[in-house]
Amino acid sequence: MTSPLEQKKIKLTGPSMVTANRTWDGVVIYRTAQQGWSANLADAAVVRTSDEARALLAESIADDVGAIGAYIAPVDVKDGGKIAPGNLREHIRSEGLTIDLLPVPA
Amino acid sequence: MYAYDELDRTLINERVSEFRDQVKRRLSGELTEDEFKMLRLQNGVYLQLHAYMFRVAIPYGTLSSKQLRALARIARRYDRGYGHFTTRQNIQFNWIKLAELPDALADLAEVGIHAMQTSGNNMRNVTSDQWAGVAPGEVEDPRIWSEILRQHTTLHPEFSFLPRKFKIAITASEHDRAAIKIHDIGLRLLKNADGETGFEVLVGGGLGRTPFIGKTIKPFVHGRDILSYVEAILRVYNQYGRRDNIYKARIKILVHELGIEKFSREVEEEWKLMGDVGLTLDHSVVEEVRSRFSYPAYEKLPHMPDELKQAAHDPLFERWRKNSVFPHKVQGYSIVTLSLKPVGGPPGDATADQMDAVADLADKYSFGEIRVGHEQNLCLPHVAKRDLPLLWKALDRIGLATPNVNLVTDIIACPGLDYCSLANARSIPIAQELTRRFANHDTADLIGRLHINISGCINACGHHHVGHIGILGVEKNGEEFYQITIGGRADEGAQMGTLIGPAIPYAEVADVIEDIVEAYLALRDRPEELFVDTVKRLGVEPFKERVYATR
Numbered sequence: 001m002t003s004p005l006e007q008k009k010i011k012l013t014g015p016s017m018v019t020a021n022r023t024w025d026g027v028v029i030y031r032t033a034q035q036g037w038s039a040n041l042a043d044a045a046v047v048r049t050s051d052e053a054r055a056l057l058a059e060s061i062a063d064d065v066g067a068i069g070a071y072i073a074p075v076d077v078k079d080g081g082k083i084a085p086g087n088l089r090e091h092i093r094s095e096g097l098t099i100d101l102l103p104v105p106a
Numbered sequence: 107m108y109a110y111d112e113l114d115r116t117l118i119n120e121r122v123s124e125f126r127d128q129v130k131r132r133l134s135g136e137l138t139e140d141e142f143k144m145l146r147l148q149n150g151v152y153l154q155l156h157a158y159m160f161r162v163a164i165p166y167g168t169l170s171s172k173q174l175r176a177l178a179r180i181a182r183r184y185d186r187g188y189g190h191f192t193t194r195q196n197i198q199f200n201w202i203k204l205a206e207l208p209d210a211l212a213d214l215a216e217v218g219i220h221a222m223q224t225s226g227n228n229m230r231n232v233t234s235d236q237w238a239g240v241a242p243g244e245v246e247d248p249r250i251w252s253e254i255l256r257q258h259t260t261l262h263p264e265f266s267f268l269p270r271k272f273k274i275a276i277t278a279s280e281h282d283r284a285a286i287k288i289h290d291i292g293l294r295l296l297k298n299a300d301g302e303t304g305f306e307v308l309v310g311g312g313l314g315r316t317p318f319i320g321k322t323i324k325p326f327v328h329g330r331d332i333l334s335y336v337e338a339i340l341r342v343y344n345q346y347g348r349r350d351n352i353y354k355a356r357i358k359i360l361v362h363e364l365g366i367e368k369f370s371r372e373v374e375e376e377w378k379l380m381g382d383v384g385l386t387l388d389h390s391v392v393e394e395v396r397s398r399f400s401y402p403a404y405e406k407l408p409h410m411p412d413e414l415k416q417a418a419h420d421p422l423f424e425r426w427r428k429n430s431v432f433p434h435k436v437q438g439y440s441i442v443t444l445s446l447k448p449v450g451g452p453p454g455d456a457t458a459d460q461m462d463a464v465a466d467l468a469d470k471y472s473f474g475e476i477r478v479g480h481e482q483n484l485c486l487p488h489v490a491k492r493d494l495p496l497l498w499k500a501l502d503r504i505g506l507a508t509p510n511v512n513l514v515t516d517i518i519a520c521p522g523l524d525y526c527s528l529a530n531a532r533s534i535p536i537a538q539e540l541t542r543r544f545a546n547h548d549t550a551d552l553i554g555r556l557h558i559n560i561s562g563c564i565n566a567c568g569h570h571h572v573g574h575i576g577i578l579g580v581e582k583n584g585e586e587f588y589q590i591t592i593g594g595r596a597d598e599g600a601q602m603g604t605l606i607g608p609a610i611p612y613a614e615v616a617d618v619i620e621d622i623v624e625a626y627l628a629l630r631d632r633p634e635e636l637f638v639d640t641v642k643r644l645g646v647e648p649f650k651e652r653v654y655a656t657r
Contacts, residue, residue: 026158064135068139089523099532104186
């Protein structure tokens with residue numbers, strides 16, 4: 001869980017994706033294979049080599065208006081191809097807080 | 107309360123217009139993120155894990171009820187209905203949208219609040235004692251001087267591009283509630299032999315990956331000279347501070363590398379060279395600022411009103427009163443701490459409804475004034491003792507009467523990996539579990555004063571180094587582990603805690619803290635001996651043995 005902000009080299013340890021936050025509202029988004037963004041992890045393009053990751057990251061960063069802070073993050077590809085977050089940080093970004101909040105009226 | 111003048115209002119409103127234009131240009135693509143980042147940071151806007159985070163300044167921790175209601179509106183209208191009070195007396199909103207930020211800033215500007223210099227390499231919000239102006243025995247109200255420093259440094263071009271962020275804290279009491287020894291500059295207000303007001307100036311304190319306790323650079327600087335002396339320190343820092351390495355850029359590293367004597371000589375030389383640059387504070391200037399602070403028209407009230415005598419028969423009230431109510435400088439009044447640490451709750455969080463309710467209670471019982479402390483609790487600074495029973499009932503109804511102030515469940519915690527993009531591990535769930543383990547208030551009372559501080563990474567926003575028990579989240583092979591230190595303190599006797607041994611996994615942290623507390627209860631030589639004093643007397647070994655003997 002080393003901060004992605006400290007990511008210097010692209011060195012994959014397994015299947016990975018590119019994630020960022022949407023510029024106008026900050027929502028967590030994932031780069032898709034169709035050169036777009038989705039708020040759904042299931043839509044993320046999965047890369048397996050450093051070259052693929054570098055290319056995906058480069059096109060993600062190029063979209064400076066749409067997204068902010070793009071970086072490469074690990075994913076688990078389950079049987080049947082379902083994608084799950086590859087570490088706790090991405091689990092929290094994808095699934096939300098792990099804590100109980102104070103009750104806020106709807 | 108401090109009343110802003112026309113100049114302040116104009117400055118804040120102009121800043122909103124400027125930022126509105128910057129956001130518009132960012133969203134249209136006219137500004138790149140690289141160009142925009144510094145601009146948003148100068149307005150307190152960070153990018154965190156889930157969204158943008160918006161940090162709003164609460165200068166020296168003082169809020170009016172009107173301002174607190176405005177913060178509640180921000181939480182409700184632009185966020186998810188709650189806010190998080192921080193260890194620097196600010197408030198953070200965790201789910202704000204960039205496109206809506208200019209509107210949020212405009213709403214805040216209406217009540218004289220802004221987010222300037224809550225981020226970036228500049229002079230941050232000047233913090234102070236949350237009991238400023240009401241603490242018995244205080245030299246004088248330190249907020250006067252905090253405000254003078256705030257005015258001088260806000261948007262000051264020389265302080266807007268420092269090597270790194272810069273934090274100043276001021277106290278005017280013997281007991282340091284502002285943690286001045288862990289700030290870049292710590293100021294302790296005092297009187298000299300002639301009765302003149304001045305400051306002991308400390309420099310080079312700070313936590314993070316290289317923690318240092320601040321050192322006294324000058325035992326007395328006259329009040330009239332404090333601006334020029336602080337500026338001399340900043341000039342030396344600006345000249346010699348390292349810009350090549352972010353981890354070595356804080357003034358504490360410069361002070362450490364030069365040594366306090368050499369650093370002090372540099373500052374003295376700079377101070378002399380500066381000569382008269384118009385920074386000497388005339389008495390009239392100080393009095394002008396002082397006059398803009400309003401103080402309540404206190405009534406003449408008895409020390410022990412009948413209402414309090416009657417309520418004392420209720421053990422629940424008495425438990426709350428004993429750890430949440432503190433002496434006031436005016437007879438018949440009290441300072442009341444509102445615990446933002448409910449059992450199982452996130453430390454420092456308050457909902458919009460709670461903020462509104464506190465604002466109403468402040469109007470009813472505290473002359474419309476609220477304070478924020480670095481311990482992430484709120485405070486009502488002017489409560490008549492006769493009103494304490496009614497206030498307690500009202501606070502209990504809104505979940506703000508947990509009787510745990512300064513006890514084991516009054517935990518300071520950073521947002522950790524649940525929110526923060528820098529964190530390696532979670533902080534809040536550890537705090538929540540500990541509050542459940544020690545939920546029994548009798549047990550907490552038996553343990554006595556014990557400060558637990560939790561940080562989710564080495565940046566130490568939870569001040570773990572100076573917790574009586576400090577918990578630091580680290581990452582080991584993709585798993586959350588936690589280093590435990592004991593014996594730290596943040597007050598006038600500030601010192602760093604000592605590491606007790608190897609880091610422990612997430613699942614064992616609460617068990618380990620229970621072991622440490624049990625060891626303390628067995629080892630203390632009398633019930634009045636505080637945890638931190640037992641550690642001082644015995645060292646860490648007995649605690650280390652207890653924790654690691656069976657692990």
